[in-house]
Amino acid sequence: MRDVSSSPALRWLFPLLLLLVLVPLSFAWKLAVQRDNSGGLEERNDYLKVAEFLARQRFAVVVSEKLETGALTIQGTAGACRVLVAKSAADGSDRDRLGRYASAADNVFVVFGGRTYAEQPTWLTMSDWLWAKLRGELGFKAHATPVFVVIATKGCGAEQFPWHQLG
Secondary structure, three states: OOOHHHOHHHHHHHHHHHHHHHHHHHHHHHHHOOOOOOHHHHHHHHHHHHHHHHHHOOOEEEEEOOOOOOOOEEEEEEOOEEEEEEEEOOOOOOHHHHHOOOOOOEEEEEEEOOEEEOOOOHHHHHHHHHHHHHHHHOOOOOOOOOEEEEEEEHHHOHHHOOHHHHO
16 A cells, blocks of 8 residues: 655645645735834824823923934923923933933933833833834834833922823
């Protein structure tokens, strides 16, 4: 009796069938999934959320011109309390440049995912950014969680604001 699994016809048939099934599925996947090119819109929405958040905290809010880093800033004032919020790179590479806008009378902290951090948790922010990038490359709508550097007058208690409301 002859072993069927070693038949030359079956050895060629299985890869051919696999190829005939996987190639059309791959093309169908690429056609069905559309890329999301709304990165600029999502960035504006991030700043809008921060501006609305500060307004709810009773701050007079102004969106300022771009800093030398290219990042817009949201400035809020309420009496003697001053808050400056700028979006930071996921890898924290602009940390020193953004920190130069702080004075000795300011606290500097990072808001990521609704939580405050004394220093940017780059392992969290980078992994979130990489995960969003991977999902985007696969064609899914993906937006990395924004990372904000907050510079606030020490007496404001800005670290205690309900930053989780940023979503």
